[in-house]
Amino acid sequence: MDAVEEFNAYREKMNNAIMAENNLVIKRLFNLDTNTYKAGALPSQTKELLGLVASMVLRCDDCIKYHLEKCVEQGTTKAELFEAFSVANIVGGTIVIPHLRRAVEYWQLLTQRND
Amino acid sequence: MDAVEEFNAYREKMNNAIMAENNLVIKRLFNLDTNTYKAGALPSQTKELLGLVASMVLRCDDCIKYHLEKCVEQGTTKAELFEAFSVANIVGGTIVIPHLRRAVEYWQLLTQRND
Amino acid sequence: MDAVEEFNAYREKMNNAIMAENNLVIKRLFNLDTNTYKAGALPSQTKELLGLVASMVLRCDDCIKYHLEKCVEQGTTKAELFEAFSVANIVGGTIVIPHLRRAVEYWQLLTQRND
Amino acid sequence: MDAVEEFNAYREKMNNAIMAENNLVIKRLFNLDTNTYKAGALPSQTKELLGLVASMVLRCDDCIKYHLEKCVEQGTTKAELFEAFSVANIVGGTIVIPHLRRAVEYWQLLTQRND
């Protein structure tokens, strides 16, 4: 199991444990989360980039990984991703750089396995 | 002078005072900031939306106002803006709602004066 | 109109403007927000205190005002509120103090008008 | 040594190293931290929940672990914890979800060892 599969397996296992508790507010929030990135007035590809940049400035590595995988699946290019990264790093400052390093490393993993 | 002009006038006055000090790092950061949103692999309209969402989740009203004005100038529609707002509010939580209220109020100002 | 009524009137006016747009994600988030603080395994009074402390450490004055009013309506005492404030100030640091000042000022307004 | 013991052992070792330096401000802050959660106008159980929610919205995994252990020791139930989690996730947004996953995993560890 590579690092991408490991991340997704842990995510799924714990999401299942959370859903099993049947807390209505948390279940609905998880549901809403999925709806948020569906195509509407904005294409899904743009929304995933918005989610990626929001995750970077708030410095949440797991959230970055999740949105990066979606972006790669949707065919967002390396140059486009780096421009989104540049917005996040200018708005959020150098404090975002360690997350940029891990994002680029994860992007390498995601694209190597799609070769 | 309406609230939009007032915001821009204060912004310009203080930016001039900051530039006058000739601190190289700050001057270059201001410069970089302008370059960040120029069209490249991503269109400028998408980059401004990225800047808007980053500003919302980091809860900076002045940054939101600045990017909102750019978005409106570039013809981003109300429905598109609300979808960007929805990403910011889901990622950042209800703590973002007071900033959403002020963003919608400022959007009303921006569009009424363009009538 | 005193400062409490003004705060609530602005809040209601802008919430109506937001609801009018019919963005499904935002509408459902507002809905969920209301459900979050209803009595369940924890009494509503405890949940409002949780919302208050979360708002303080995230330093959102409007969110603090909203939860403070709920706490006062539910009969939470001054001593209880100050203990919740103390948790927020220890966890979040002295950066929370300016928000504590404004919280205490708003609490004075809320309780004076209930005399 | 399981993950809970490991966490507590590291915490104690480093706290000792910090105390050994005799920096008065830091020592007093550590002291204050302990006092903050003692029963007063609010029961200790409520205060630990406040500390837990503050830790979640500020997204500090170690702080979450610490308060979770205290909550479990004090007999706070799973349903009560999930309602506190729901407040943190609504106020703080989906950015809190990865911390919720790790919190639920740590809660499982804490309760399995108490069987």
Added chain:
Amino acid sequence: MDAVEEFNAYREKMNNAIMAENNLVIKRLFNLDTNTYKAGALPSQTKELLGLVASMVLRCDDCIKYHLEKCVEQGTTKAELFEAFSVANIVGGTIVIPHLRRAVEYWQLLTQRND
């Protein structure tokens, strides 16, 4: 009463209201806060600059005002302050710029009245 006096008067009035409640944790935290910036291994001037930069990256205008006044009282020069500002803006990103504008405006007020 100018803007500096107004800020200090409000600060003092609300601090007194907070102290009057006799919450031990909050009183001790206020006390510790004062001790933190006293000369020790580092001179007080450096500590105030540390407090200023911490306040800027955490984006707390009132905290910035407080530390700016201390820095000006201690003779910290405009060039030194701008270098501290530059660290805060690079580490914290362009999201700090609106706070920089207000900091420079307050610095102008502080130095004009000392003429």
Added chain:
Amino acid sequence: MDAVEEFNAYREKMNNAIMAENNLVIKRLFNLDTNTYKAGALPSQTKELLGLVASMVLRCDDCIKYHLEKCVEQGTTKAELFEAFSVANIVGGTIVIPHLRRAVEYWQLLTQRND
């Protein structure tokens, strides 16, 4: 390879991968970052302490490690570092303590290898 070398090797490898992309905004930001801490009106030693405290209150472990190494290289003493830590912990609250623990651990590593 000890933990310090490992940290620096990963940092350098990923920085190279980032630079290789030739995104102008990111390259210039990395450049600016280096310039920010050079001696000017303030000595480099003070600027590194400012960077350290900013990193602590923003709770970025990698940024803390980077600035700690610079501080140790420049001869900043343990007592001086702990006073900088105390400012960060008072301003940022107990949420900073887990980062303080890891900072002290990394400082031990940095100084043992310099023996």
